[in-house]
Amino acid sequence: MTIRILSSEVASQIAAGEVIERPASVVKELLENSLDAGAHHITITIEGAGQRLVEIADDGQGIPADEMELAVARHATSKLQNAQDLFQIATLGFRGEALASIGSVAYLTLTSRPMDAPLGMRLRVEGGLVGSPEPVGAPVGTVVRVEDLFYNVPARRKFLKHEMTERRQIDALATQYALAYPHVRFELRQEGKLSVQTSGNGERREVMAALYGVEIARQMIEVISREDQIQVTGFISPTSLTRSNRRELKLFVNGRPVQDAALSAAVLQAYHTLLMVGRYPMGILFVELPTEEVDVNVHPAKAEVRFRDANRIFAGVQRAVRRALLAHSPVPHLGGAQLHWPESGDRLSKPPTNSTPTNLPRWGAAWDMAAGGDVPVLEQDLRREAVAGENAGVETGAQPPTNLPPANLLPARMPLLRLVGQVATAYLAAEGPDGLYLIDQHAAHERVLFERMMAQAGTQAASQAYLSPVTVELPPASARLLAEQLPALEHFGFQVETFGPNTFLVRAVPQLLSGMDAGQALKVLVEDFEEDETPLQAEREAKMIARVCKRAAVKAGQVLSQSEQQALLADLEACDSPRTCPHGRPTMIHLSVDLLERQFGRRGAR
Ligand code: ADP
Ligand code: MG
Numbered sequence: 213m214t215i216r217i218l219s220s221e222v223a224s225q226i227a228a229g230e231v232i233e234r235p236a237s238v239v240k241e242l243l244e245n246s247l248d249a250g251a252h253h254i255t256i257t258i259e260g261a262g263q264r265l266v267e268i269a270d271d272g273q274g275i276p277a278d279e280m281e282l283a284v285a286r287h288a289t290s291k292l293q294n295a296q297d298l299f300q301i302a303t304l305g306f307r308g309e310a311l312a313s314i315g316s317v318a319y320l321t322l323t324s325r326p327m328d329a330p331l332g333m334r335l336r337v338e339g340g341l342v343g344s345p346e347p348v349g350a351p352v353g354t355v356v357r358v359e360d361l362f363y364n365v366p367a368r369r370k371f372l373k374h375e376m377t378e379r380r381q382i383d384a385l386a387t388q389y390a391l392a393y394p395h396v397r398f399e400l401r402q403e404g405k406l407s408v409q410t411s412g413n414g415e416r417r418e419v420m421a422a423l424y425g426v427e428i429a430r431q432m433i434e435v436i437s438r439e440d441q442i443q444v445t446g447f448i449s450p451t452s453l454t455r456s457n458r459r460e461l462k463l464f465v466n467g468r469p470v471q472d473a474a475l476s477a478a479v480l481q482a483y484h485t486l487l488m489v490g491r492y493p494m495g496i497l498f499v500e501l502p503t504e505e506v507d508v509n510v511h512p513a514k515a516e517v518r519f520r521d522a523n524r525i526f527a528g529v530q531r532a533v534r535r536a537l538l539a540h541s542p543v544p545h546l547g548g549a550q551l552h553w554p555e556s557g558d559r560l561s562k563p564p565t566n567s568t569p570t571n572l573p574r575w576g577a578a579w580d581m582a583a584g585g586d587v588p589v590l591e592q593d594l595r596r597e598a599v600a601g602e603n604a605g606v607e608t609g610a611q612p613p614t615n616l617p618p619a620n621l622l623p624a625r626m627p628l629l630r631l632v633g634q635v636a637t638a639y640l641a642a643e644g645p646d647g648l649y650l651i652d653q654h655a656a657h658e659r660v661l662f663e664r665m666m667a668q669a670g671t672q673a674a675s676q677a678y679l680s681p682v683t684v685e686l687p688p689a690s691a692r693l694l695a696e697q698l699p700a701l702e703h704f705g706f707q708v709e710t711f712g713p714n715t716f717l718v719r720a721v722p723q724l725l726s727g728m729d730a731g732q733a734l735k736v737l738v739e740d741f742e743e744d745e746t747p748l749q750a751e752r753e754a755k756m757i758a759r760v761c762k763r764a765a766v767k768a769g770q771v772l773s774q775s776e777q778q779a780l781l782a783d784l785e786a787c788d789s790p791r792t793c794p795h796g797r798p799t800m801i802h803l804s805v806d807l808l809e810r811q812f813g814r815r816g817a818r
Pocket of ligand 1: 241246249270272275283288290354
């Protein structure tokens with residue numbers, strides 16, 4: 213085949229493919245244009261899951277009559293003039309591609325009237341061919357009508373997902389922007405039915421209530437933080453409100469929705485060890501940075517951004533989330549005589565009358581109290597799932613709980629327990645105020661050691677010196693990782709020096725690992741680290757500590773004396789997060805009296 217220059221029609225279809233992938237991309241681009249135009253009221257109409265019609269009407273500034281044709285031309289924009297501007301972008305659009313792209317893969321009708329014009333203008337584009345603008349009567353603002361998307365790109369049409377999926381995507385998108393722009397009134401109608409509506413009164417929690425329901429909106433924890441030029445606002449779910457995937461975690465950077473795996477990882481890390489494995493928080497967070505700190509021109513669909521100083525941003529976001537989360541943290545609940553932990557069947561029962569929660573700050577001194585109610589962090593989901601695991605047939609929590617009990621119902625710490633004994637040399641059985649508790653001795657000990665070591669961070673942990681230093685060689689990748697972490701290692705009791713390529717001299721290991729040979733001890737630190745992408749030093753340290761603890765903790769199969777069992781229980785009770793091991797698995801299962809009674813047929817199933 214000889215080399216040929218593509219016809220402009222094909223070339224523009226190819227270019228359009230990068231921006232307009234599906235109906236939701238049309239909605240996104242048009243919504244962004246309306247927001248850039250300063251609209252206060254945006255109405256979206258969808259038919260045929262967006263393939264037959266997407267229409268967006270706004271009351272923004274409109275397009276002057278003599279710029280109508282330019283608006284639909286490729287690389288024509290009013291938002292950017294030169295390359296320097298790319299680092300000062302304050303608008304959502306800037307590439308001048310959306311209308312041109314849409315016009316080349318659909319029938320596009322653009323109607324617009326600026327405030328000072330007596331009449332509006334209308335322009336039609338069909339398969340990339342631009343008609344001539346004609347005057348029409350129109351309200352101030354802009355209406356963009358997109359019909360028969362991909363009518364001339366059958367291949368693309370085949371790739372569209374099921375209509376339901378497309379509709380859901382459009383719903384999600386409108387929801388996201390509605391939350392991001394609470395001062396704008398949004399209305400989305402899909403197939404004639406109103407599916408998203410907000411008032412535009414500026415209250416984000418109200419928008420949340422309109423979109424997710426009052427109960428969820430009430431429970432969400434507000435994040436407000438400003439720290440060296442990084443502002444983080446928004447809402448995150450308490451640990452009791454989780455999802456089975458991370459899709460409900462939405463991130464905005466400078467008003468732009470972004471997909472950034474590392475940034476969402478930073479948020480997830482803030483929940484580290486507080487959620488069950490496989491559970492994710494919900495949240496919507498708005499990160500505001502000076503424009504020159506972010507490069508938004510990474511991706512044609514503008515869904516990705518690049519940060520100039522990513523680590524600083526991630527750490528800032530994580531701190532903001534962690535602080536908000538801990539400000540609503542569980543209450544040490546001691547001496548409560550009749551604590552009541554409802555099972556899935558009786559989650560709406562009354563709170564214990566003697567519980568008087570007070571939020572105790574436990575995370576550093578810098579502390580900006582997040583506003584928004586006194587909702588303590590709860591772990592009822594953990595409990596529910598722990599019990600569900602034992603109780604076949606009970607929903608394991610893949611679906612979000614719909615009937616959450618009042619958020620202040622439950623103590624999140626563990627009650628005082630009376631030891632019964634060891635079971636199967638792996639579990640401790642204990643009696644509590646409401647039934648039986650089975651405690652995984654390994655997971656529980658991991659938690660105890662982990663909190664102890666974390667509390668020591670900064671001070672020198674006890675270490676055990678070898679009589680003569682031992683040299684250890686590691687594979688190159690592990691060696692590199694370890695070398696980066698050497699200064700941190702000292703805090704938790706290692707004395708290690710580099711000793712030639714990939715070789716280390718180990719003088720001492722933490723007391724906790726004293727029985728172990730030096731090579732093994734070092735490997736504990738770096739095993740599985742390769743796949744670990746966390747950019748945060750504190751997080752890396754926590755992970756290494758968790759690894760050490762995993763190694764050092766008593767194992768299943770280990771016989772514990774009565775006093776050892778007693779000590780483990782007491783230590784666990786003293787933990788901040790006694791219900792999960794540092795990797796997020798439950799340390800205990802609760803079998804309530806109620807459950808036992810039902811199992812023994814003393815009480816009918818409800
Ligand atoms: P971009 O948004 O990147 O500038 P678009 O192709 O989306 O590129 O839009 C081209 C131009 O058309 C915009 O720069 C803007 O001047 C104008 N425009 C598009 N939509 C609207 C709207 N809803 N209201 C006012 N002007 C608009
Ligand atoms: Mg645009």
